[in-house]
Amino acid sequence: MDIHISTSDGSPIYEQIARQIKGQILSxxxxxxxxxxxxxxxxxxxxxxxxxxxxxxxxxxxxxxIVTVAGKGCFVAGENLEALREERLRRLESDLTRxxxxxxxxxxxxxxxxxxxxxxxxxxxx
Numbered sequence: 291m292d293i294h295i296s297t298s299d300g301s302p303i304y305e306q307i308a309r310q311i312k313g314q315i316l317s318x319x320x321x322x323x324x325x326x327x328x329x330x331x332x333x334x335x336x337x338x339x340x341x342x343x344x345x346x347x348x349x350x351x352x353x354x355x356i357v358t359v360a361g362k363g364c365f366v367a368g369e370n371l372e373a374l375r376e377e378r379l380r381r382l383e384s385d386l387t388r389x390x391x392x393x394x395x396x397x398x399x400x401x402x403x404x405x406x407x408x409x410x411x412x413x414x415x416x
Contacts, residue, residue: 291311291314291320291327292310292314293307293310295307295338303338303342303346304342304345304346304349305346307332307336308350311346311350311355312350312353312355312377315355316374316377316378316381320366321366322367322368323366324365324366325363325364325365326347326356326363326364326365328363328364329344329364355367355373389403390403
C-alpha cells in the first residue's frame with residue numbers, strides 16, 4: 291500500500307493515513323474485499339506508533355470504509371454505495387468551491403462558468 295506521511299502536512303498522522311486509504315478506496319485502487327496491511331506491519335513500514343495506525347483503522351471502520359474480521363485482519367468494506375457517494379460529493383463540493391472562487395477572481399460570470407462546465411462535461415447548450 292502506498293502511503294506517504296508528511297511532517298509539514300499539519301494534520302495528525304492517523305488522519306493522513308485514513309485520508310490516503312479512503313482516497314485509494316474511492317479511486318478504485320483498493321477494492322471491496324482487499325486486505326489491508328496488519329496494524330503492526332503498517333506501523334513498521336511507516337515507522338510510526340502502533341497506536342497511530344490503530345486509530346486510523348478505527349476511523350476508517352467507523353466511517354464504513356473497512357471491516358475488521360477477528361483473527362484475519364482488516365479488509366476494504368463491501369460497496370457501501372451511499373457512503374462512497376457522500377464522500378465523492380464532499381470532494382466534488384470542495385473542488386467546485388475552489389473553481390467558483392477562481393471564477394470570481396477572474397471576473398467570470400455564472401453563465402460563462404456554466405457554459406464552460408457544459409463544454410467540459412460534454413454537453414453543449416442547445
